[in-house]
Every structure is written in structure tokens, then in C-alpha cells.
Amino acid sequence: MKSGNKRKAPSDQVSELTTNRLSIYLRCLNRLEQAGVDTISSQALAEQFHLNAAQIRKDLAYFGEFGVRGVGYYVKDLKLHLRKILGLDRKLRVAVLGAGNLGQALADYPGFGREGFEIVAMFDTAAEKIGDQSRSGVPIYDIRDLKKMARRERIDIGVMAVPAEAAQSVLDMAVAAGVKAILNFSPGAIKIPLGVKLKSVDLTVSLESLSFYLAQGGEGE
Amino acid sequence: MKSGNKRKAPSDQVSELTTNRLSIYLRCLNRLEQAGVDTISSQALAEQFHLNAAQIRKDLAYFGEFGVRGVGYYVKDLKLHLRKILGLDRKLRVAVLGAGNLGQALADYPGFGREGFEIVAMFDTAAEKIGDQSRSGVPIYDIRDLKKMARRERIDIGVMAVPAEAAQSVLDMAVAAGVKAILNFSPGAIKIPLGVKLKSVDLTVSLESLSFYLAQGGEGE
DNA sequence: TTTTGTGAACTAGTTCACAGCT
DNA sequence: AGCTGTGAACTAGTTCACAAAA
Numbered sequence: 001m002k003s004g005n006k007r008k009a010p011s012d013q014v015s016e017l018t019t020n021r022l023s024i025y026l027r028c029l030n031r032l033e034q035a036g037v038d039t040i041s042s043q044a045l046a047e048q049f050h051l052n053a054a055q056i057r058k059d060l061a062y063f064g065e066f067g068v069r070g071v072g073y074y075v076k077d078l079k080l081h082l083r084k085i086l087g088l089d090r091k092l093r094v095a096v097l098g099a100g101n102l103g104q105a106l107a108d109y110p111g112f113g114r115e116g117f118e119i120v121a122m123f124d125t126a127a128e129k130i131g132d133q134s135r136s137g138v139p140i141y142d143i144r145d146l147k148k149m150a151r152r153e154r155i156d157i158g159v160m161a162v163p164a165e166a167a168q169s170v171l172d173m174a175v176a177a178g179v180k181a182i183l184n185f186s187p188g189a190i191k192i193p194l195g196v197k198l199k200s201v202d203l204t205v206s207l208e209s210l211s212f213y214l215a216q217g218g219e220g221e
Numbered sequence: 222m223k224s225g226n227k228r229k230a231p232s233d234q235v236s237e238l239t240t241n242r243l244s245i246y247l248r249c250l251n252r253l254e255q256a257g258v259d260t261i262s263s264q265a266l267a268e269q270f271h272l273n274a275a276q277i278r279k280d281l282a283y284f285g286e287f288g289v290r291g292v293g294y295y296v297k298d299l300k301l302h303l304r305k306i307l308g309l310d311r312k313l314r315v316a317v318l319g320a321g322n323l324g325q326a327l328a329d330y331p332g333f334g335r336e337g338f339e340i341v342a343m344f345d346t347a348a349e350k351i352g353d354q355s356r357s358g359v360p361i362y363d364i365r366d367l368k369k370m371a372r373r374e375r376i377d378i379g380v381m382a383v384p385a386e387a388a389q390s391v392l393d394m395a396v397a398a399g400v401k402a403i404l405n406f407s408p409g410a411i412k413i414p415l416g417v418k419l420k421s422v423d424l425t426v427s428l429e430s431l432s433f434y435l436a437q438g439g440e441g442e
Numbered sequence: 443t444t445t446t447g448t449g450a451a452c453t454a455g456t457t458c459a460c461a462g463c464t
Numbered sequence: 465a466g467c468t469g470t471g472a473a474c475t476a477g478t479t480c481a482c483a484a485a486a
Contacts (some may be wrong), residue, residue, distance in 0.1 A: 019433045084436075087436025115425060181435050187248065205244040206422060211378070214313075215306070
């Protein structure tokens with residue numbers, strides 16, 4: 001029992017929409033802290049993005065009572081709570097699977113470093129890439145060594161950016177290596193075993209949804 | 222009246238979840254056509270991803286009656302319909318805003334080319350990049366020329382990959398240049414005027430949602 | 443018989459509105 | 465007075481289940 005929270009339950013049915021928003025709140029709190037703001041109300045926070053204040057309070061209420069009535073939330077305090085809830089109170093070790101253009105760009109993406117993620121390795125099949133490293137110095141290993149390395153390097157999260165044909169087999173390797181969470185940029189459907197979390201970003205789908213908007217003549221928001 | 226559809230309405234309230242799925246159906250149909258499959262039932266299609274058959278039928282029903290009772294959907298026919306609905310029956314011209322690591326990787330991403338997107342230009346502020354081009358030959362222009370170029374090159378969609386601080390001003394430039402749809406990889410909240418569509422991919426939020434999963438001990442799914 | 447298209451039932455997510463702390 | 469935490473009301477999205485078409 002770390003803090004005196006009246007918790008709903010360990011993590012009873014928190015939707016992904018909620019956890020995504022927690023991330024966004026945290027980013028905002030970082031800025032607020034930087035700006036020297038001490039407390040913030042759900043109302044003021046909601047205005048930053050276009051969100052409803054009750055939504056924010058509900059999101060937070062899943063994890064405890066962090067606010068003070070009549071005052072709002074203490075920025076520093078809430079930030080710490082959110083970091084803990086999101087598991088960002090420890091360094092998370094990330095491996096990028098696939099050292100192509102996109103993989104290398106992701107490995108060097110500065111945004112990841114900022115919130116405690118550490119990109120420790122890339123993996124690829126191409127002999128000429130293995131032994132090389134990315135611009136920012138992330139070493140590229142043979143994907144066949146993934147299992148060995150993932151354990152040795154204690155990889156928490158995999159970021160997968162490989163061609164669609166390779167995606168399932170690379171995912172299976174990552175799972176066999178004990179990686180429990182994967183952010184996937186490869187297109188197409190992928191099967192995962194229970195107990196492993198896959199989050200997919202599908203660039204083609206995203207672009208096509210914009211195309212749809214344009215094709216429909218862009219009515220509404 | 223192209224085809225004899227009993228349409229619900231021009232584009233009456235189709236949710237983004239639906240349009241994203243249309244994209245996924247289309248990808249699957251492409252594979253099926255390649256594999257020489259002639260017809261497919263909503264049930265069979267649903268099994269490919271883990272989706273409900275009624276969901277697929279409902280999604281399609283927003284746009285017309287494309288199926289044949291007792292048979293299913295003609296793969297070729299449905300593919301054509303979906304391409305038209307998604308606005309992929311014409312080439313879409315895309316500009317990448319921000320020629321950093323991520324921007325260049327996106328400009329060269331082969332997945333975009335496949336479904337009729339054409340990356341025609343990149344824009345950046347860095348003098349040393351301007352005039353240069355990406356690995357696959359996409360030229361980099363001065364962002365100050367965006368307005369002029371966007372009209373001349375008939376840019377339909379912008380893909381934004383710039384630092385958070387620059388995001389709002391780059392977006393404003395794109396909007397001023399007449400770009401009506403933007404896929405955004407920059408973190409943080411961005412304001413857009415009505416009639417412009419912004420779709421954001423937030424890499425940090427995605428990773429943090431995986432971190433959350435790990436922190437909660439990975440119960441469920 | 444098979445499978446669509448769709449109203450009805452259900453489930454999830456959001457917003458309202460207000461009691462209850464500070 | 466001000467703002468949280470939360471049940472109740474509402475809205476959106478999904479799944480069921482079945483009549484109607486081929």
C-alpha cells in the first residue's frame with residue numbers, strides 16, 4: 001500500500017481511451033510545472049485540449065482521489081501519481097525490431113527519451129546492417145539473437161517496424177524472447193498470445209481516413 | 222448516380238472507427254483478389270481480423286448494398302466500391318512537413334505509394350537541408366515556400382513531423398496554403414479551423430499506454 | 443439453404459448535475 | 465465560494481437475431 005488511495009480495484013476495467021488521456025494529462029502537467037503553476041482545476045485542464053472536465057475527474061478517479069475540493073489538483077503531486085500509474089517511475093528499456101528507414105527514425109526519436117524510455121537496441125535480418133548503429137548510436141543486432149539479447153538487456157517493450165510479410169514471425173520471436181508489450185508499425189492483422197499487449201499504428205489506415213474525409217467533401221468538424 | 226445504391230445520406234455521421242475499418246477491409250480484399258478469391262462472406266471476412274460479421278455488414282451498409290444474399294460480396298466489386306468511398310480512385314498528393322529523421326522515413330515509406338498516395342515534396346526550415354532530397358528522391362523545399370508550392374503541386378494531404386514547439390505554426394502555414402487534411406506526428410494539442418481534418422498519431426502516448434499495461438501487471442486480454 | 447441488411451438489445455463511453463468537502 | 469467525486473442520464477458503438485432475398 002504505497003499511498004493512502006481508496007482504489008477502485010488493481011486495474012479494474014480501465015479503458016485504453018482513459019490511459020491515453022492520462023498520458024496527455026501528464027504531458028500537460030509537465031508543462032505546467034515548468035511554468036511554475038502550483039494547482040490546476042479539472043476545468044482549466046480540460047480547456048487545454050477540447051475535453052470535458054468531468055471526463056478528467058472520472059479518469060483520475062479510477063486510481064484514487066488526487067484532488068482537493070475547492071482547490072483542484074496539485075500539479076507536482078498529480079504528476080507524480082500519473083507517472084506511477086503509467087509505470088514511468090522506472091526506466092523502460094525498448095528495442096526496435098527492424099532497422100529500416102522507419103525503424104531507425106523511431107530509434108532516434110527524441111520524444112521517447114524524454115519520458116524515461118531508453119532505446120537500447122535494434123534488430124534486423126540484413127547482414128550489412130548488423131554491427132552498425134543508428135545516428136544516435138543505437139546498435140543493430142542480428143534478429144536471431146533477439147531471444148538471447150532481450151533477456152540480457154532486459155527489454156520491456158518492442159517497437160516493430162518491419163515489412164508486413166515479416167511482421168507475424170518477428171512478433172512471435174519477440175514474444176518467445178519474453179517481450180510483453182509491442183508497439184507495431186507494420187500493416188496487417190497480427191495474432192498475439194494472451195498476456196501480451198500489442199498496440200498498432202497503421203500509417204496507411206491513417207492516411208486513408210484522411211482521404212475519405214477529402215472524398216466526402218469535408219463536411220462537419 | 223453511378224451505381225444503383227440506396228444510400229443512407231451523402232456521408233451522414235459515419236464514425237472514424239468505421240472508416241478505419243473500411244481501410245482494413247480494402248487491404249484484405251486486395252490480398253483476396255491477388256489470391257484469386259471471387260466472393261467472400263461477411264463471416265469469412267470477420268474471421269481474418271477479430272471482428273463481428275454484423276459490424277462489417279453495418280459498416281458497408283452506410284454506403285450502399287454491395288452484397289448478394291446467399292452469396293456474400295464479390296471481391297473485385299467490393300474492392301472498387303471501397304476504393305471509391307475512401308477516395309482512392311484518384312492519386313492523392315502528399316507533402317511531408319519536417320525533413321528530420323521521422324519526416325524523411327515517412328517520405329520514403331513504401332506503404333504509402335501502394336494505395337495511390339504520392340509523396341511529392343518535403344518542407345523544412347534548415348537551410349542545409351533545403352535543395353537536398355530524401356533517399357528515394359523526394360525534394361526538400363523551404364517551408365516559407367509552402368504556400369506557393371502547395372498550390373502549384375496541388376497538395377491534398379500534409380504529413381507533419383516537426384518538433385512540438387513548431388507544430389502549431391507549421392499547421393497554420395499548411396492551412397493557409399489550402400491543405401485540408403493533415404496527418405500529425407508531432408506531440409501536443411493543436412488547434413485547427415473548421416473544414417480542416419487533423420489526424421494525430423502520438424508516439425509517446427502509444428508507448429506510455431504500453432508502459433501502463435506493464436505497470437498494471439498485464440492482466441486481461 | 444445461405445447470407446445479406448437491419449431493427450432491437452446491449453455495452454461502452456461521455457456528459458450532466460449535484461451532494462459534500464475544504 | 466469553489467471544485468472534486470460520482471450516480472444518473474445520455475450518446476455512441478457493437479452485437480444479436482431474424483425477416484427477406486438469391
